[in-house]
Structure formats: structure tokens, C-alpha cells
Amino acid sequence: MNQTSAAALNRLHLSVALLSIAIIAFQLVLMQVLSITQWHYFAYMVISVALLGFGAAGTLIALARGWFLERSSFLLPLLMFGSAAAMATVVGITQAVFGGFDSLLLFVDPSQVWRLLLANLLFSTPFFLGALAIGLIFVQHVDRIGTFYFANLLGSGLGGIVAIIILGLLSPQQLPAVTAVFSLAAGFLILPKRRLRWLIAAAFLACALTAFNIVRPVSLSISEYKDLQRTLNLPDAGIVAQRNSPYGLVQVVSAPVLRHAPGISLAYAGEIPVREAVFSNGNWFGAISEWSAANTEHLLDYTTGALPYAMATPNDVLVLRAGTGMEVSHALTRGAKRIVAVEPHSTVLDLLDEQYSQTMGGLFRHPAVTLVPLEPRTYLATDSSHYDLIVLPMVGAFGGTAGLFALQEQNTFTREALSEMWRHLAPDGLLCASAWLDYPVRSPLRLAATMVETLAEAGIDNPAAHIAAVRSWGTITFCVKRSPLTPIEIRNVREFCRQMLFDPVFLPDLKPGEREHYNLLEDRSIFTYLDQILSPARQELYETYDFRLQPATDNRPFFSQFLRWQSLPHLIRLFGERAVPFIEMGYLIVVITFLQMAAAALVLIILPLFRLGWRGGNRVWTLMYFSGLGVGYMLVEIVLIHCFVLYLGHPVYAAAAVICAMLIFSGTGSYASSRLPVHDATPYGAAGLVALMLLLYTFLLPPILQYTITFSMCWKIIFTMMILALPSFVMGFPFPLGLQFLARRSEADVPWAWGINGCLSVLSTALATIIAVEAGFTAVFLLAAAAYVTAALAKFWT
Amino acid sequence: MPGTSAANIENRLQRVLPKILFLPFALAFLLLLLTGNALAEEEALIYKNARDRMVRTQIKSRGISDPATLRAMESVPRHLFVPETSVPDAYDDRPLPIGYGQTISQPYIVAYMTEIVQPKPQQRILEIGTGSGYQAAILAETGVSVYTVEIIPELAKNASERLSRLGYGGIQVKSGDGYFGWEKYAPYDAIVVTAAAEYIPPPLLAQLKDGGRMVIPVGSPFFVQTLMLVEKHGKETVTHSLMPVRFVPFRRAE
Helix, strand or coil: CCCCCHHHHHHHHHHHHHHHHHHHHHHHHHHHHHHHHCCHHHHHHHHHHHCHHHHHHHHHHHHCHHHHHHCHHHHHHHHHHHHHHHHHHHHHHHHHHCCCCCHHHCCCCCHHHHHHHHHHHHHHHHHHHHHHHHHHHHHHCHHHHHHHHHHHHHHHHHHHHHHHHHHHHCCCCCHHHHHHHHHHHHHHHCCCCCCHHHHHHHHHHHHHHHHHHHHCCCCCCCCCCCHHHHHHCCCCCEEEEEECCCCCCEEEEECCCCECCCCCCCCCCCCCCECEEEEECCEEEEEECCCCCCCCCCHHHHCHHHHHHHHCCCCEEEEECCCCCHHHHHHHHCCCCEEEEECCCHHHHHHHHHHCCCCCCCHHHCCCEEEECCCHHHHHHHCCCCEEEEECCCECCCCCCCCCCCCCCCHHHCHHHHHHHHHCEEEEEEEEEEEECCCCCCHHHHHHHHHHHHHHHCCCCCHHHHEEEEECCCEEEEEEECCCCCHHHHHHHHHHHHHHCCEEEECCCCCCCHHHCCEEECCCHHHHHHHHHHCCCHHHHHHHCCECCCCCCCCCCCCCCCECHHHHHHHHHHHCCCCHHHCCHHHHHHHHHHHHHHHHHHHHHHCCHHHHCCCCCCHHHHHHHHHHHHHHHHHHHHHHHHHHHHHHCCHHHHHHHHHHHHHHHHHHHHHHHCCCCCCCCHHHHHHHHHHHHHHHHHHHHHHHHHHHCCCCHHHHHHHHHHHHHHHHHHHCCHHHHHHHHHHHHCHHHHHHHHHHHHHHHHHHHHHHHHHHHHHCHHHHHHHHHHHHHHHHHHHHHC | CHHHHHHHHHHHHHHHHHHHHHHHHHHHHHHHHHHHHHHHHHHHHHHHHHHHHHHHHHHHHHCCCCHHHHHHHHHCCHHHCCCHHHHHHCCCCCCEEEECCEEECCHHHHHHHHHHCCCCCCCEEEEECCCCCHHHHHHHHCCCEEEEEECCHHHHHHHHHHHHHCCCCCCEEEECCHHHCCHHHCCEEEEEECCCCCCCCHHHHHCEEEEEEEEEEEEECCEEEEEEEEEEECCEEEEEEECCCCCCCCCCCC
């Protein structure tokens, strides 16, 4: 490669960067498209499996290295055009061929499994072809791996930014083809002089497919079980407003029969009004309520959520995750003087403000209302006010969520979050949360447990004196009060129940039989469990119940994740194997994904050994070193995203900032590594240094973030960059150094090492989720450090 | 004469040949008819056996004992209410998709809901959410007058045609918004809501007779968690949250 001119090398670097932009942007865009058509957990599974294309590319190069290297000048642009064509068309093809696929039917209809496998195969094509090109360049230019890896990481980082930009500008169905443009550009940059005719033909075809799919993209076929599609099935329903955003596709649906009155009392005899509703990525977000300052009654007066207003007349109200503002208008109608509405989905807020302000009676512009477009926890950390009432968003959904959102990080419902809210309560303030009653009962029990433990942490010896709860036919609302409940408040709760046909669940002087006057339960065990939660014996319930009930924590913020593996056989016996997946589908899918990927990764890692040979000085070394790096890097990325979502208060931008900063700083590190005088100890030293830094970060990062979270956003961004820069920079060293080290000993092993790194990186995304659920994010961070230690220890297997 | 003889043979052949040719066709047709009938009878027997097995293993064994309900479950051909691709699974112990995000409920849930509303001949029952029409047919088999409302026009049309074709022409099907019930035939002795919403429409409660029962399944399309029974007693309404399957307690068995 010494003959390669400087200009050609520069073009090749640029080409790698462009292709990397295309691949990462395509990955993020595909995630969005699949989240819209199916669910987030399905998108996660498909993309994880598709990313194994990276591992497969490494395996293929390892098996036929000579063949690829001989034809590289012709193959590289061809692969890039192929990847572009695949990016542009794969969504359309899967829609056309597998339009009938529905991930919700996976456990119901066996034929869906084959469709899923074929879809996985198709989605992996652009990644495989793109990775083949990058891998080939790495192998061909292993002597310059530092700079090429820099181009790769820099491009990947920029790909994240590109995705964020285009997600906000274009409709989701156009986006895959738009990302293909970068791959096309990468191919054009390195067109050789020989066999140009064939390449021009391929380029023309790829360009035509890309252009066609940008101009006339296929319409997305959405699962018929998604909230949006079910609503669109209503007569004369239609989408009346739409907005693209990195948060998700926001759509407003209007239908003459669309009504929203969650869990309304049977005492309500009025008409439930028709409303327009907002959906984000096809999931229900909220109804647009007509409101007027002249209203004296509110629909929510007839729900258990009105409990705090039955107990008191709060002046200062904080509504967390205010959504479309129903709780805000309720507080105003009930006479609140100051309302802070916190809602991070700024796209919805903009849409409501611009198009529905009149319908909503200027709710969000009301002088008493302050709108805060931040994550609730971030707002709480920066706010020093005290409130008479803090209202949490409702937990769960009518009829349950089938566990589709089990792996959603819910930072608003952790023990730390509720303690923070408790500190924001005025002396007689109320903290209020409602949940849909599910069966088997989980959400209400965990909510009660979180509230009771918050009281215990605040030093309340007798929690029963501070808590009121009422239950309707479908919902339960808990209110904890900073001071003990007064006899008047208790009387008001009883009167509220009588009027609304609700039953009290918790009251300091609750009488036997009072809990089931209007709403009878065949299974009364919920009361036993709730009483046990209120008693010091709650730990025993946590240990013996079939589902996890311990409060979620910042370290394990998965409020809706209840499944315990050891209970699975029992649940299958009780419900039958077909029903159990619908209790907690999200987590099951991740574990299934992990197992699928582990099996595939094993095959992809072992396969090249049939050609390279099983024995040899570098086998164990290569496996340990590159597995360690693959696992370690990805785990660190996932934990840091989790930390910075709370810190920056904006999940999408936090994820983008972490991914981009890490990749770009690591790229810089990789570039710097190419200037280092390399000797044998350097790779291990770099891996060891990363491990040490990660160990330090495990203990230092939380207090640093906690201390600086109250700073202005500008400072927080500067801190974010400073915090990420150092470890990311060092993390850019071990991979190129390791490849160079390997190349000096056995160049043929380089693609195998690259494949191992790819396979393990992908595998570790699912692994991170499983560990975070089972042991918490701290454990994930420690595992990342352990992975780098493993890489460093590979020294002894040289 | 040879010429005459040849002409005779030709004439005869012209007369006989169609008969000869017709004979195998007629025989084949007869055979087909007989076989077809036999096949249809055999098929009917297979489905009858499947239904009997379904009632025995999925319904009686779980405690459904109302004779009218059991008779209805034994007689309504469930396989004619599911999409063609799901016919082999029609008598399985599970719900099946019927399109538009809707399902035909698990046989046991249909039986449970039927038993719980205690249908008696001459009663009027309103169903909200016709779907495939299966639940309406089961109710009709118990001798009650069934009025059913389906919000998705395509499902309403298909169900109406299917019910007429299968001899359930007495069932009144309306395509419309179930929120308003069906004022024209109110009040009802019972209301069966097969497609639950997150609220109970006040007009439905108003159309329920004093002492009447309303039943609503609560859960996702493929997993009914509980059944809610609403009983109206004058101005007071009481709800019962019932478990279709007795799977309590949740403490681990060990």
C-alpha cells in the first residue's frame, strides 16, 4: 500500500468516514422506523441482530482474505453502492414482502417466526455490505489503522448528528434512502480507473433506487395492534397533524367517535366528549382537551386522581410529565394559583402551542402555568420551590401494557425520585400517583412500596397516618402527605368515595369491610399485600411474591419490569405458556435476542478458525483482547447515556451527545495512537489505563453529576464534554494498537479480530440491558472495567 | 351395401357416442357428489368432535356448568367465524386474530362471559363489539334476542353476512359507535362488551335494566386478565372484578 498516493489515501479516509456516517445514521433511522411500525423492543431486537452483519463481515474476510484483497479496488466501491442500494430499499422490501408481519403475534402464530428471520436477514444486508467495505480497508491498511479507525469513529459520531437532524426534517419513510446518499458518496470517492463500466452501472442502479425511494417512499405498514392503527380503524378517523422529531413521529388523530376518560367513575352521567388525540411513534401520548377558564367542573373530578383535591385545595401544584395537559387544566379548574408543568417532549408542546392553543383555551399560556420542557428529575434537581401538590403521571395502561415497556427507564418513579419530590413538598403538601389495576397485580403494589419506603426514608415511623388511597373499578390512587392526615381530610376522602362509587384502600382509621363497598374483588389478596407493604414485614413480600416489587432505584430504574426468572415455571403453570409472554414481553424479547445473538456470534467467531487453524500463538490472545474491547466500549457507552439523560434532562440529546462525543474523542485517541512509538506493552497499558479510569468513574461520576446538575445548561454541556473527553480519548487507543500488534505477528488474523470485536460489541448491548435489570447500572460499569482488565490480561496469553 | 352399412355405423356412433361419453362424466359427477357429501359429512363430524373436545377439556373442566351455555358452545361452528388461515386452530384454547387489531376470544372466555350474564329465553341482550359474530351466535343459541353493535364497518358487514348465512338471521347487527348502545331496543337484561374501553359509557349503563348485568373483559387482545361484572341496583352500581381462571394466590408454590 506504500504505492497509494497521498491524495488517494485522503479520499479513502473520507470514504470511510462517509460510509460510517451512513451506517450509524441508517441504524438510528431504522430504529425509528421500526419503533413506529412495531414497538421499540422489536426495533431493538431486529437492529441488534442486523448489526451482527459487522461480525459476519469480519468472518467472511477472514475466510477469503486473499480473494478480497486482490480485488479490493473494484470491490470497495461496489460494496458501498450495494450498501446504499440496500439501505434505500430494505424497508420497502420488508414492507412489501412481510407486510403481514406483526411482532405481537410472535408468540401466537408460528409462521411469524420465519417472517422475522427473513426480515432480520434483509435488515442485516446494508450493515454487512458496509462493514465488509470498512473491514477490508482496515485489513488492507492495517499499518495505518490509527487514522482509518479515527475516520471510522469520527464518521460514526457524525452519523449520530446527521440522524438527529434528518429525523427532525423529513418523514420517517424517506429517511433510510437519505442515509444511503452518504454511502453512495463514499463509493464515488474511490472509483478506480479499471473496470469502471461495471461500477458506473452499479452506481447508476444504486442512485436510481435511492432517488426513487426518497421521492416516492413506501408507506409504512403499522401493526394493527398499535394504539395509532387501532384508532385509525375507527370510522372517519384520520391524521390531522404530523411533526417529525428525534423524539419520535408525532401525529394527531381526529375521529368522530374518539373519546378519552380514563377510568371515569360510574357515577358520571354526563357525555364523554369527543377529542383529538396525540400519538408518538404510534403509541398513545394523550388527548387534546378542550378547556375554558370558566369551567367549574372537570372530567378528572370523576376519577380517583381527584383524591388530592378532595382532601385539600392546593395552591402550588407541580405536574410531572404533563403530557397534553389534562392534569394541568384539572389543577386550574380546582383553583390552583401556580402550576409548574414539566414535560420533556418539546415537539408535542410546540405542536399543541401552535395548532391547539385555542382549543385548549390557551392552557399552556395561562398566567398561572409555567411550562418546563425538561426531564422531571432534572427540573427537581434544579428547582428549590415547595409545592402543595405534586402529581405523577399515571402508571400502566388500561388492560395492561403486555410488558411492552418493561425496559423503559422511568427515572420519575425511582425511590430517589420520590424522595426528591418529598423534599419539594410544603409542610402539608401531598404527593399523588395513580395506577391502572393490573392482574396479576404488580404496578399498584410497586407504587405503594415506593411511596411507603419514601416515607420510611424520610423518618416517618407510622406511614399509615400519612397515606390515603382510593380504588375505582379500574384505577387506584395513592396520596402521601408530609404531615399526618387530619380527621377532616379523612372524612372528605370518605365522602369523595361515596359520591364517586369508589372504595378507600388506605386511611388511618380504615374499618373492616370498608374496602369493598362499590367495587368487589374476587381475589382480595391485593389488600393483604398492600397491608404487608405498609408493615415492616414488606421485605418478606418482596422475597416471596412471584413478581419483583422492590421499588425501582436510579441504579435500576425499570419500574415496569416485574418478571422474576425463577417464577417463570410457576407462571406458565398458572396462565399457560401462550399467555405468559403477554405478561412481560419486552424483557423476554431482550433475553431471546441475546440468546440468538450469542449463538450467531459463536458461529461467526469459530468459523474462521477452520481456515486460520485452531492452534497458534495468537488465538487465545486475540479472543481475549478483542472480546474485552468490544464488550467494554459498548457497555461504557450505554451506562454513560443513562447517566447523562438525568444530567442534561433531555433523553434524545443526551444520547446524541454521549454517542457523538465518545466516538469523536475516541477517534482522536485512535489518531493519536498512530503517532505513538509502539512497543509490545502499549496495547495492554492502554487497556489497563481505561479499566482504571472506569473504576474511578464508577465512584466519582455520580457525585460529580449530582453536584453540577444545578449549573446552567451551558456549563453542563462543557462539563459533559470534559467528563467524556478523557476516558473516550484513551478508549480510542487499545483497538488500533492491538490490531497493529496482531498484524506484526499474523496479518491473516486481523479480520478475525475485527469480527470478534464487532460480534461482542453487538452482543453486549443486550447484555448491558440484562445486567442493568438484574444488578443495576453500576454493575454494568464495573463489568465494562472488567472487560478492559480482560483485554489487558491478554498479555499473559501472547 | 358397404356404403349404407358404413353410414349406419356412423349414425349409430353419432347417437351412442355422446351417451358413452356422457356416462363416465355422469358417473364421475355422481361419485363427486357422493364423495363431496361424504367429505362434507366427515368434515362436519371432525369439527363436531373438535367442538365436543373443546367443551369437555377447555370449558367444563374449568367449571362452566350452565347447560344453555354448554349447549351453545357445542353447537356453534367456531371454525366458520375465524379467518381461513386460522381454521385449523379454531378450536384451540386461545384467542385468534381476525384483523383490524381485533380478536375472536378464547372459547373459555366466551363461555364464561355467556354464563356470567345468565341468559334466559326471551331476554334482550346487547353486545358491544360484534367482531366476527361468534359471541353473538353463542348468545343467540341460548334463546335470547341479541342486538349487536360494531364500530368497524368492515367487521360489521362481514359479521352480518356470516350470521345470516349460518342461520342466525334473528341477530340484529348495527354498524355504529358502541358508546351510544342501541337506544331503540333498550332496556336490556344484559350487556356484553367484548371490546373494552378505558371507561364505561354512561349511555350503556342507562340502557341496562334495573337488576341487569354488564360484563367487560379487561386485558390485552391476547391475554384477558379479569372480567368486570357491573350490576345496576337502582341508582347504585356495583362492580365485581372476576377472574376467568382461578390462578390465585401468586405466592410461589414451593
